[in-house]
Amino acid sequence: MQKMGETPGRGRNGRVGGAVLTPHAARKFAAFAGIGAAEFDQLRAIAQFESAVAAGTDIMRAGQPFGPILLVNEGWAVRYRTRSDGRRQIANFILPGDFMCLDATVMGHSDYDISAVTAVRHVSFRVEDMIGLMERQPILCAAIFWCTAREEAMLLEHLVSLGRRSAYERVAHLLVELWRRLKSLGLADEDGFAMPLTQELIGDCVGLTSIHVNRMMRAMQADGLISCAHRPSHHCRILDVSRLEAAAGFEEGYLHLDGMPGRVRAAFRRSGRTDKL
């Protein structure tokens, strides 16, 4: 969590207005909200430019007024809160295709920090543009509402972990969740994924000491559930998915992989005006 500031970098594809979006968000919208390419293009049209920030950079700071809404093209970020004594609690990890600062649409300032875990590339949307689009295209409004509802569902499951799961279960649950999310993005293999998190980040996420996270992960290795390699590129391999999920008490319902129900989609489309851009 270091110096603020981003390389406004409009990288290799950084034209203003209609910046390049990585396909993750489009796939997510298509799968869950039935958003077609034509509709998604309207979102793409108001994208401002792409920025690239280095690992460790602060992207948003608690108490500060919101800037633009951001959509991650590549890389991992963390959203967290810091207590006055310096102890930290991570709310969630932000992966490609996830929005950051969506609540800028209705709130003046942030009550959380976000910083880049790995190098991150993201595009910006002006709040006013986003509001305008949501009004013109109710189905996109629904899709964005869906994103926040799903995020809240994941936050609730996280709460269950902290309140009612053992240390072993918490770590296992986090690993399964990350793997599932990455797999749905096409960013994980069948048996594991590239793991950029330190044990300290994991601890700050699941409410444990990094030391105890270490012990739990070594226990899981001893139990034949996972195997982790740090060098050269941190990788986490899941040796037995079903046993790991059982150990975590994992139930996938909260990920809402079933998408938006038809009747809702219909209600939102009824007055959609696809013509009027």
Next chain:
Amino acid sequence: MQKMGETPGRGRNGRVGGAVLTPHAARKFAAFAGIGAAEFDQLRAIAQFESAVAAGTDIMRAGQPFGPILLVNEGWAVRYRTRSDGRRQIANFILPGDFMCLDATVMGHSDYDISAVTAVRHVSFRVEDMIGLMERQPILCAAIFWCTAREEAMLLEHLVSLGRRSAYERVAHLLVELWRRLKSLGLADEDGFAMPLTQELIGDCVGLTSIHVNRMMRAMQADGLISCAHRPSHHCRILDVSRLEAAAGFEEGYLHLDGMPGRVRAAFRRSGRTDKL
């Protein structure tokens, strides 16, 4: 958490279409989103009827398809998740003026349970009506979005409690939060509030045993921070607000008492069509 079912009761004021809404929601909307009486009346117009349920009744069950969106007129409810082994984690307490099942606008089924802590009166909104209204009146859409964003902010603070606060701090924090919320509704005195929660509910909220909640509350009494009376009507008196808040590590920012920023309000109103009901 007992039998499902509500008395469709359209109580003493239960006409269909424009049921009576208690002023809590209107005040909340006015204070935070700048929603005027005329705009709020459009919400009132699509309210279906009022229902009354007894304490302990299940209002929503995890895995079930959503019914209508509900707005609490009176009473307390809990939203929680139950693990397969029966352990329970409470997400939040629902007070007068709060919506329930707002995510029915974009999700098919619930991943949480809600049940009535006290007797509860609430009004229903058909999902389709709510979607229609949000499209016609962007500023009401914003207000509802604001409700969910604020709920998420409170959930995040709750996560901080479970992950990074001691038992004593957690209980203190919950008490302060409840008192503040009730006070902003005009439902608490300067020095305390009527407390319908059992120590078991408090424990399920803050991730502790009811036994340990008891110890913490007695310690807080011994420390001169609070004083609780069970009979006849459970009441919690706060003896020293600032010391209690200090003990809790309470920072009010996450309650977002400052409301929606003007520029957002302006953006949402720009295309508002107040005429077209």
Next chain:
DNA sequence: CGAATAGTTGAAATGGGTCAACCGGTGTGG
């Protein structure tokens, strides 16, 4: 080469859980 970062391991301390008993009020049925 030396410093900083991440992981690993052990021993001791502790916060909160578990088990068990008891109390007081309230409601119910005989």
Next chain:
DNA sequence: CCACACCGGTTGACCCATTTCAACTATTCG
């Protein structure tokens, strides 16, 4: 009207999961 059961709160003794403190290793970076 009383006896009894039940629920919620209260307290104590003991136990164990996780933290804390401390040391050591391997690796990367300047």
